[in-house]
């Protein structure tokens with residue numbers, strides 16, 4: 751009797767052998783490689799963690815650099831102000847008045863004001879004379895400038911008042927005004943200090 755599917759049986763046995771052999775080899779290879787895969791996995795995790803820390807450190811450095819840049823910007827944004835006026839008429843007592851952005855008024859009776867920066871550092875009572883008001887770091891806002899003929903001291907002339915303001919970026923002449931009445935504040939002009947420390951003039 752001729753056996754059925756003989757070739758197939760032989761083939762099947764061979765296939766089983768091959769499959770078992772391959773599976774065994776595969777398992778052995780997997781077992782051998784497993785620690786490497788795990789190790790690589792751990793290495794990648796370390797690498798990711800290291801990169802993350804590096805990124806955080808970079809962020810901190812970037813943040814610190816940004817803060818330094820902001821501080822530098824703020825330092826640059828500040829301006830000083832020196833307001834100077836003069837008059838050439840004899841005997842006259844002219845006064846400079848400066849009203850700062852908070853409304854504080856500096857003049858000979860209030861050369862400094864508690865809680866406010868700025869100082870009337872020069873006050874002359876007999877002309878020819880000059881007056882100076884100065885501030886190291888001028889807060890942004892409007893500074894109103896006035897001149898007052900406090901006393902003629904017998905001189906009937908009308909004093910002409912000139913002057914100049916000095917600041918971070920240079921200086922600018924004040925408009926000339928003539929004072930015609932005693933004890934009446936006359937407006938010279940208004941300075942505006944912008945947030946970036948630059949100036950605007952209204953006269």
Ligand SMILES: [Ca+2]
Nearest residue numbers: 844845874875
């Ligand atoms: Ca004066």
